[in-house]
Amino acid sequence: MKVSEVWWAAAALALLVCPLAKAQAQTPCVTTGTNQTCTNSASMAGIIDTATLTLTNTASGTVTGGKSGVFANTANVANSGTISAGGTGIVATTIANVTNTGTISGGFDGISANTANVTNSGTISGVFNSIRPTPQM
Numbered sequence: 001m002k003v004s005e006v007w008w009a010a011a012a013l014a015l016l017v018c019p020l021a022k023a024q025a026q027t028p029c030v031t032t033g034t035n036q037t038c039t040n041s042a043s044m045a046g047i048i049d050t051a052t053l054t055l056t057n058t059a060s061g062t063v064t065g066g067k068s069g070v071f072a073n074t075a076n077v078a079n080s081g082t083i084s085a086g087g088t089g090i091v092a093t094t095i096a097n098v099t100n101t102g103t104i105s106g107g108f109d110g111i112s113a114n115t116a117n118v119t120n121s122g123t124i125s126g127v128f129n130s131i132r133p134t135p136q137m
Contacts (some may be wrong), residue, residue: 029055029063046070046085057081059102067091069106075113079104079122088112088126093135100124108132 029038041058046065053072061081075092089104096113109126
């Protein structure tokens with residue numbers, strides 16, 4: 001074996017034994033919490049956060065609630081799945097920062113927040129409003 005062949009074989013073995021990057025663990029969401037940062041890729045009941053929620057709802061993720069799908073003081077939501085509720089899809093009592101490529105819907109409103117910063121290339125809908133500027137609780 002030549003030195004270059006030994007070097008390449010050693011490099012290949014090193015990559016198998018010590019991968020370059022470890023996969024990031026996803027923190028699952030719970031239905032009630034405080035200051036959650038979580039990822040949902042399953043089907044779950046609505047999420048209530050008593051402070052700031054940072055939610056990533058993946059394409060396979062579904063969040064369904066009665067009054068609201070997501071309720072938080074501040075809601076930072078990246079949605080590529082589905083968030084829905086009989087009332088309002090996302091309610092934020094102060095600020096909703098939403099990036100949506102999926103579906104957000106409600107029987108009343110899609111999103112309700114005092115301040116809503118929304119980037120949307122998906123669907124946001126409600127019977128009354130897609131985005132309502134004052135939270136309805």
